[in-house]
Amino acid sequence: xxxxxxxxxxxxxxxxxxxxxxxxxxxxxxxxxxxxxxxxxxxxxxxxxxxxxxxxxxxxxxxxxxxxxxxxxxxxxxxxxxxxxxxxxxxxxxxxxxxxxxxxxxx
Amino acid sequence: xxxxxxxxxxxxxxxxxxxxxxxxxxxxxxxxxxxxxxxxxxxxxxxxxxxxxxxxxxxxxxxxxxxxxxxxxxxxxxxxxxxxxxxxxxxxxxxxxxxxxxxxxxxxxxxxxxxxxxxxxxxx
Numbered sequence: 001x002x003x004x005x006x007x008x009x010x011x012x013x014x015x016x017x018x019x020x021x022x023x024x025x026x027x028x029x030x031x032x033x034x035x036x037x038x039x040x041x042x043x044x045x046x047x048x049x050x051x052x053x054x055x056x057x058x059x060x061x062x063x064x065x066x067x068x069x070x071x072x073x074x075x076x077x078x079x080x081x082x083x084x085x086x087x088x089x090x091x092x093x094x095x096x097x098x099x100x101x102x103x104x105x106x107x
Numbered sequence: 108x109x110x111x112x113x114x115x116x117x118x119x120x121x122x123x124x125x126x127x128x129x130x131x132x133x134x135x136x137x138x139x140x141x142x143x144x145x146x147x148x149x150x151x152x153x154x155x156x157x158x159x160x161x162x163x164x165x166x167x168x169x170x171x172x173x174x175x176x177x178x179x180x181x182x183x184x185x186x187x188x189x190x191x192x193x194x195x196x197x198x199x200x201x202x203x204x205x206x207x208x209x210x211x212x213x214x215x216x217x218x219x220x221x222x223x224x225x226x227x228x229x230x231x
Contacts (some may be wrong), residue, residue, distance in 0.1 A: 034217040036152075043202055043221035044144075044152065050215040085150055091216045094166045097141070098152040 116225030
């Protein structure tokens with residue numbers, strides 16, 4: 001099974017900041033990497049698929065990059081509604097494993 | 108509106124059984140593979156099980172293999188998760204999710220639609 005590791009586990013930032021979250025796969029997964037946002041008490045929401053493709057309706061301040069084993073999610077200018085937990089997920093093989101999550105908190 | 112609605116969660120004693128349902132609407136259910144993902148209180152997302160669009164292929168995480176059974180009824184647009192021999196560590200919110208496809212140079216997939224989740228509590 002492919003292991004996904006995110007860093008950092010938590011992050012404090014201010015509105016307007018540029019934030020980057022990293023995800024590393026235990027083996028090469030090409031561009032088979034997705035990012036989700038989850039707010040407390042809610043289901044996860046798809047933000048990015050195929051490492052860098054923005055899901056319909058997601059603001060353009062979100063972007064993804066990377067291939068192989070190393071990936072990043074960047075939020076260019078944090079908005080109040082962006083404070084949430086973010087998960088990466090590989091879709092290269094089943095089980096479609098998730099990272100442990102990165103909690104983005106208000107500084 | 109495209110949506111998934113889970114039901115069937117509740118309180119069950121250790122060793123007991125429960126069947127979760129996930130009702131799909133607003134899309135052609137029979138065209139999509141489906142998945143179950145769970146989240147223990149205060150924890151991250153854990154991948155549980157998958158089923159192909161026609162039900163012919165299934166997958167189970169090692170943590171639930173032999174105890175859980177995934178199935179679907181495409182005539183009723185419904186996904187199921189039969190859970191048996193439940194343990195304290197199975198306590199979680201269970202989400203069903205649709206596996207969307209994007210065709211390009213490669214075929215990419217992601218969980219684009221999620222249900223609201225149903226809570227399973229295992230306690231005596």
